[in-house]
Amino acid sequence: MDAEKIDLGGVAVFLNAATAGSLSAAARRMGIAPMAATRRLAALEEGLGVRLMQRTTRSVSLTAEGQAFLPFASTMLEAAEAGRAVISPSKDGAAGLLRLTACGSIGRAVIMPLITTLLDKNPGLRVDMLLTDTLVDIVSTGVDVAIRIGELRDSNLVATSLGVNRRILCASPQYLSRHGSPRRLDDLAGHDCIAPTGTLHWQFNVGGEERAVRISGRVTVSSIDGVFDACVAGAGLAVLSTWHADADIASGKLVQVELEDASPRSLEIWAVYPTKRQLLPKVRVFVDAMRERLAECASEAA
Structure with missing residues (x-):
């Protein structure tokens, strides 16, 4: 060679x-x-x-x-x-092709709206985004950063927390008019609960402690977006991220259901990298923008 x-x-x-x-x-x-x-x-x-x-x-x-x-x-x-x-730092900000991946729901609701502003501030930046609910091998696919929610499975990757993903229990007005609204955690046993395929439990905070509650329902969906659509259509209750549901709650398509004795457990949102080396400018500006946007979402939901 x-x-x-x-x-x-x-x-x-x-x-x-x-x-x-x-x-x-x-x-x-x-x-x-x-x-x-x-x-x-x-x-x-x-x-x-x-x-x-x-x-x-x-x-x-x-x-x-x-x-x-x-x-x-x-x-x-x-x-x-x-x-x-x-x-030779660029006067026009970060440059190059940024490859990122995220699940479809946070991609559409959170990432897409900030991409235009990010590109305006960094004229030399380009973005290639893979939106999928399937876990992507970011090393073999050449992805620069992955946005993931919840517990991380691969300890060999490098991750930094971007914020908290607050979740709420929701249903459509039509579903609640037919079946009533649950008041306590035990009431969920009598309701149709919509969840991702293979999910058997929902995690709740009860008196400062975590509790897994077994759920059942007639509809399961392979994606979070599908769970959301089924909930809006009146198929049952669903646990959704605030940034996913807030607009439809404001418009009346969904209703937030608040239980007297419990609330859905919040999850951590992570930026995951394939390497421990210093973050490239194109990755850093995106991660900073994501952290800022998630903070805004949290304050809007508070």
Whole structure:
């Protein structure tokens, strides 16, 4: 391997093609012509003396050498970007492509509204957002930051708290007119409770202590957005984040149900990173904006 022949442009093509699945998709992400992407990857492989990818007309797949090189490619680009930011900070704010992921509900309700302001303040910034309720492997997919709610499963990742996710019990006026409103925690046993698929319990705070309450209902949904829609449609009670439900409570589509002896447990909102290295400016400005927006949501709900 000739280190002098490793072009960072080729490394960027390789990394983007690995995460996007094709050279054409990598070219679109980078804003270059597909032919230029192909040439840069070929030059990188020539400099390394190995084949990193198997190509077809529509997709690419990593060779064994490509799999081994992938984490080093990510490290090289991160180091180069961090170095540029230190020695030549941009007067126009953060720059580069920010890849982030979050569940659909917080993505639409919280993240999307702040993205436009973030882009206005940072003209060189671009955002690629993956909204999914499926847990994403942020290391292998090249994601810069993931927004996650609740307990974190992977202790190998780096995380910082962004704030508290306050949750409330809700139902539609139509459901409450038919079935009445529960007054105490034990009353939930007589109600249809809408929850994500596989959820058997809701967590409540009772007298300063946490209590898991078994729930049942005729509707379960694979996404939080689906739970919300079913609740608005009158299918039962649901525990929803305040930022998810507040607008519909204000419009009368939903009603907050307050129990005399308990309240839904709040959850922590986290920013999760794939590395312990210093945050790049593009990640830092987003995380700061998220923390500020969540604080505003908390004050609005108070």
